[in-house]
Amino acid sequence: MSRISHxxxxxxxxxxxxxxxxxxxxxxxxxxxxxxxxxxxxxxxLYGTLSLVIQQNASTVTIIQTWGIGRxxxxxxxLRTGGAINQIPIRDRVWPTNVFMGISMQKGATEQVTATWxxxxxxxxxxxxxxxxxxxxxxxISTIETYQLSSDKETLTFTVNRSTRRTGPEVIxxxxxSGAKQAYFMKIEDNWEITGKLPEQxxxxxxxxxxxxxxxxxxxxxxxxxxxxxxxxxxxxxKNQRNYTFEELKTPxxxxxxxxxxxxxxxxxxxSVRTSLIVAFxxxxxxxxxxxxxxxxxxxxxxxxxxxxxxxxKFTGQKDAEIYGWAYKQYWNRCSKDFVxxxxxxxxxxxxxxxxxxxxxxxTFFTDLSAKPEDAEEYALSKKIFSEMxxxxxxxxxxxxxxxxxxxxxxxxxxxxxxxxGLHTLxxxxxxxxxxxxxxxxxxxxxxxxxxxxxxxxKKVYISCIQTDGIGLGAWLKPxxxxxxxxxxxxxxxxxxxxxxxxxxxxxxxxxxxxxGCLSGPGYMYPKAIPRQYLPExxxxxxxxxxxxxxxxxxxxxxxxxxxxxxNTELTKEVVEAYYKGMPEVLGxxxxxxxxxxxxxxxxxxxxxxDYYLSPTRPEADAVVDLQExxxxxxxxxxxxxxxxxxxxxxxxxxxILSKLGSEFEVxxxxxxxxxxxxxxxxxxxxxE
Numbered sequence: 001m002s003r004i005s006h007x008x009x010x011x012x013x014x015x016x017x018x019x020x021x022x023x024x025x026x027x028x029x030x031x032x033x034x035x036x037x038x039x040x041x042x043x044x045x046l047y048g049t050l051s052l053v054i055q056q057n058a059s060t061v062t063i064i065q066t067w068g069i070g071r072x073x074x075x076x077x078x079l080r081t082g083g084a085i086n087q088i089p090i091r092d093r094v095w096p097t098n099v100f101m102g103i104s105m106q107k108g109a110t111e112q113v114t115a116t117w118x119x120x121x122x123x124x125x126x127x128x129x130x131x132x133x134x135x136x137x138x139x140x141i142s143t144i145e146t147y148q149l150s151s152d153k154e155t156l157t158f159t160v161n162r163s164t165r166r167t168g169p170e171v172i173x174x175x176x177x178s179g180a181k182q183a184y185f186m187k188i189e190d191n192w193e194i195t196g197k198l199p200e201q202x203x204x205x206x207x208x209x210x211x212x213x214x215x216x217x218x219x220x221x222x223x224x225x226x227x228x229x230x231x232x233x234x235x236x237x238x239k240n241q242r243n244y245t246f247e248e249l250k251t252p253x254x255x256x257x258x259x260x261x262x263x264x265x266x267x268x269x270x271x272s273v274r275t276s277l278i279v280a281f282x283x284x285x286x287x288x289x290x291x292x293x294x295x296x297x298x299x300x301x302x303x304x305x306x307x308x309x310x311x312x313x314k315f316t317g318q319k320d321a322e323i324y325g326w327a328y329k330q331y332w333n334r335c336s337k338d339f340v341x342x343x344x345x346x347x348x349x350x351x352x353x354x355x356x357x358x359x360x361x362x363x364t365f366f367t368d369l370s371a372k373p374e375d376a377e378e379y380a381l382s383k384k385i386f387s388e389m390x391x392x393x394x395x396x397x398x399x400x401x402x403x404x405x406x407x408x409x410x411x412x413x414x415x416x417x418x419x420x421x422g423l424h425t426l427x428x429x430x431x432x433x434x435x436x437x438x439x440x441x442x443x444x445x446x447x448x449x450x451x452x453x454x455x456x457x458x459k460k461v462y463i464s465c466i467q468t469d470g471i472g473l474g475a476w477l478k479p480x481x482x483x484x485x486x487x488x489x490x491x492x493x494x495x496x497x498x499x500x501x502x503x504x505x506x507x508x509x510x511x512x513x514x515x516x517g518c519l520s521g522p523g524y525m526y527p528k529a530i531p532r533q534y535l536p537e538x539x540x541x542x543x544x545x546x547x548x549x550x551x552x553x554x555x556x557x558x559x560x561x562x563x564x565x566x567x568n569t570e571l572t573k574e575v576v577e578a579y580y581k582g583m584p585e586v587l588g589x590x591x592x593x594x595x596x597x598x599x600x601x602x603x604x605x606x607x608x609x610x611d612y613y614l615s616p617t618r619p620e621a622d623a624v625v626d627l628q629e630x631x632x633x634x635x636x637x638x639x640x641x642x643x644x645x646x647x648x649x650x651x652x653x654x655x656x657i658l659s660k661l662g663s664e665f666e667v668x669x670x671x672x673x674x675x676x677x678x679x680x681x682x683x684x685x686x687x688x689e
Contacts, residue, residue, distance in 0.1 A: 024082060026061065027121040029153035030054045033178035037155070039240035040174040045100045047072060050173055052158065054147070056081075061115055061124065063147075067096040079115040079126070086113045095132065097160055097171060104133040122149045152439040154180070155243060176243045183217050183431075185235060185246040186255060190223035192352050194271055199293035200252050202269075202277055205353055206284045206291040207255060209360025211262040212430040213288065218259065219246065219431045222354070227425045228472050230504070234432070237504050242435060253299050256290070264288040265308035266300040275320050276311040277351065278343050278366045279327045283309045285360035286334050321377035324367050328381065332388075335365040339394045340385060342409070344368040345424040347402030355397050358429035364396070371412040372404035379412075386416040391534065392522065392541060394493070398424040407559040407567070410526055414560065417534040419523025421493055426472075435500035443495070443506050445515050445550040448485075448669040449587065457676040459637035461665045463627070464673035465654060466516065466555070466590065466610075467645050471505050474647025482510030484655050485669040489518040489555060492545040502549070514670050516590070517546040518555040527575045529560040535575070539582030546583070553670060554583055556591045556607075564594045570688035571598040576607060588674035590642060600685050604678035611641050614657075616648040624660045631664070640677040 034052040036044075044050060047068030055062045059082065065075040073094045079086045088111050093104040111130035118125055124147040131140050141164055148157040160171040186204065191197035208218045219238070222231045238244040249255040256263070267289045269280040280291040287308040292300050294312060315323045341359035343366050345352055359366055365385065370378040386395075395418050399409035413420050449455070466487040467475055475481070476488070494502045509515070520527050522541040530538055546554065556579065561568040569592060579589060580602050589607040591598050596609035611630060614623060631639060645654055658667050668676075677683075 024117065025058055025121060026056055026081075026117045026124055027149055027153070029149050030061075030124065030147070030156070031056060034156050034175035035178040035245065037174045037176055037240070037243050037245070039236070040243075042169070042171050042173060044173075045098060047096065047099070050158075050175070051178065052147075052156070052175060054156075063126070065096070077113060077115075077126070079113055081115045081117060083114050083116050086115070087111075088113050090130065102135055106131045106133060106138070119148075122151075123147065154439075176245075181242070181244045183219055183244055183246050184249050184255070184258065185219045185221060186249045187221045188223065190225070192346070192350050194274060194349050194351070198351055199271065199296055202281075202291050202293075202351070202353060202356070203252055203296055204255060205356045206281065206289075206360060207252075207259065207263070208428075209357035209430050210264075210284065210288050210290060211259045212357065212361055212434065213262065216431040216434040217262070218249075218255070219428055222427050226354075226427070227423060228354075228427055229474065229477055230472070231427055233477055234428075234501065234504055238435065238500075241507070242438070242500060252296075253302075256299065256303050260303045260305070262288075263290055263305060266290050266292050266297070266305045267309040268292055268294060268297065268307060268312055270294075270312045270315065273311070273315045273318075273323075274348075274351065275323045275368075276315050277353075278368060279315075279323060280309070280311060281341070281343065281353070281356045281359060281366040282327060282331050282335065282364070285363040286331060319377075320369065321381060324369055324378070324381055327367075328365075328385070332365055332385070334363070336362050337388065337390050337393065338362070339364045339396055340389060341366045342368060342395055342397040342399060343424055344398045344400035344403070344409075347400055352425050354425045354427040355423070355429065357431075358396060358426070358433065361430035361433070368400040368403070370403040371399060371409040375403065378403070382412060386413060386418060389416065389418055391417050392538070393418050394497075394523065395420045396422075396426070398422045405563075407526075407563065410524055411529045411560040414526040414529035415531070417525075417530055417538060419493070419521055419525055421491070421497070421523055429498060432498040432501050435498070437499040437503045441503055441507075443502065443549045445552075446509060446511050446513060447550075447552070447671060448514070449671045449675055455672060455675040455679055457638040457680050461631045461637070461639045461641055461661075462673055462676060463641045463643060463658065463661075463665055463667050464670045465643045465645050465658075465667070466670065467647055468593065469647040470518070471515075472501075475645075475650050476505070476508075478650035478652070480651030480653075480655055482512050483651060484658065484667055485512050485514065486651060486654075487514045487516050487553075487670040490515045490549060490551060492517055492542070492549060492551075493523055495545055495548050512669075515549065515551055516553040516555055516670065517542060517549070517551040518557075520556045520558065526558045526560040527556060527578070528558050528572065532574075535578050536582055539579060543583050543585075547585075552585060552587045553674065554579070554586055554589050556589055557593050559593070568688065569594070569596050570686075571607075573687040576600060576687065579607075580605070587671050588678060590670075593644060597686055598688065599681075599683040600687070601678055601681045604675075606640075606674055606677045606681060608640060608642050608674070608677060608683070610644045612643045614643055614645045614649060614654065616646045620653065620657050620660075623657045627657070627661055627665075634682075636682045638676065638680060638682060640673060640681075640683065642673075 036050045051066045053064040063077045067073045095103045126145040128143045144161045156175045158173040211217045267280045267283045269277040339362045369382040470491045471488045521538040592610040594613040
């Protein structure tokens, strides 16, 4: 053999040996105990569940399959790998994957098994050959079992392919590491009265905030008509897509008993002074304590908890300004300056403090102070708190319906360049904020515009619809979604606050669901109320979030100068130019809530205000005539009619209205709507003078 031949020969030998060396042993991530994820797995007769234990060394792997708990069957395979034939004794007649089929293993016989590592040690292929008994006697079956480790090494997919199962769905079991992503859940009652179940609800929400401090341990399913309608659907998403296993808790005492090791004490609020509960939530976050009314103290003490504060009689006869002034002096210095909770909304005998768990988790200051200048004492303290927050900090929750207006609240927060993230009913954020998006998940919008393609409108009335108040509220789970082009306002801060929540929405979106950025900034803000020196930074932060979320349309709204209809909701030229300068990549802007009147086109990128607000109480027949009349008044074609749909209207209703408008009308995706409007605008340029 020549020298070259020798080199070629030995080179080939080395190359042939490399794959064997690379996969002679599996990835170490296989080792350990694995638990079934039922929602992602084939149903298991009788036993109901499956667990695996896998242990390997350089040349062997041991697999222990345990089918069931209590009533169970265990199948142990101790195998030499690398393709060696293993003779495994059959010790039981049970055929575990399908016990309700008339198939029996041959007890006392042996099966021939080979095990081979593939895919660089990320897949174990096990081939099994054995005899079974059926009603027609003995026959041989061959089975290929594969164990595939996910790239993030969090899940293991176990598949079973038998020579005799030639059609139908695959037999597949998806497992996660035993003990990982274990949590509790409870169903929350729809009773929020101080004289009713609020003491229990407040206790549970405080418990949630405390026990979720360093891990997502407790999740609540809220009533079906809760403003954020998705809590049950997200629960299923966490189970079936994010691999969580939940154990249900039935009572507050059971919840406290199971989770007491994460709680350091309790704080007592006074049912005769509603505001004392809001102050108690502040203490709960700072002291890792649960909030209890007087009648729940025995429950807390049965679990060994001690009081950290007691507000019974503390605030009797005091006004809110006095109570919050005391709380400010007592606790403000210890509280977060990145977040604050405005626990407003309903007043009097009712409180719906769903967002309190997140405030406790973040150790925030809780209040429901007025943002109305006429309420001088409360207004002054509100300003003091806002002035001491960091720039672009988060004001979570909502204003008090009994004290001021939404526009008062958002105007004041915008005065300090703070961003509002509502509502007070926002649930489970202490849980969701700790669940990252799936590894490798990318936020991809359903764009309709083809780059470099020209979009020239015809002589028609073009309509595009945008749902109000973000994707988290209202119609997302109602009938009709996906049947017509529709735009949704994205709660952009969730990309860092709760990325799993945005993954939930993005992964459910149909090709007709189009996402847009909002609202005026990186959160809910009023641009005319933001100090001019901060507006570029506000817009830049919103732009960053849009880029992360693959958004190219942005929505602006400003009610800093009055009410929905009577007030001045228009934008100044200075404000509009700031958005065009700060967001050069957008296709365009939309403006308003109810109808608004600012319009402009710049470099074929339009800013279009809403021409119609579809109220949830407007009869469908009247809405049809409204839209037809708008088209008659705006007689020039094309006419671009932008519709804002109240979140409580489902898309079936909207579709029914649009279908009755006539052939002159065409419903188009928002991005195409804006491209055509930028190409051939028929609206008049208009700003706030």
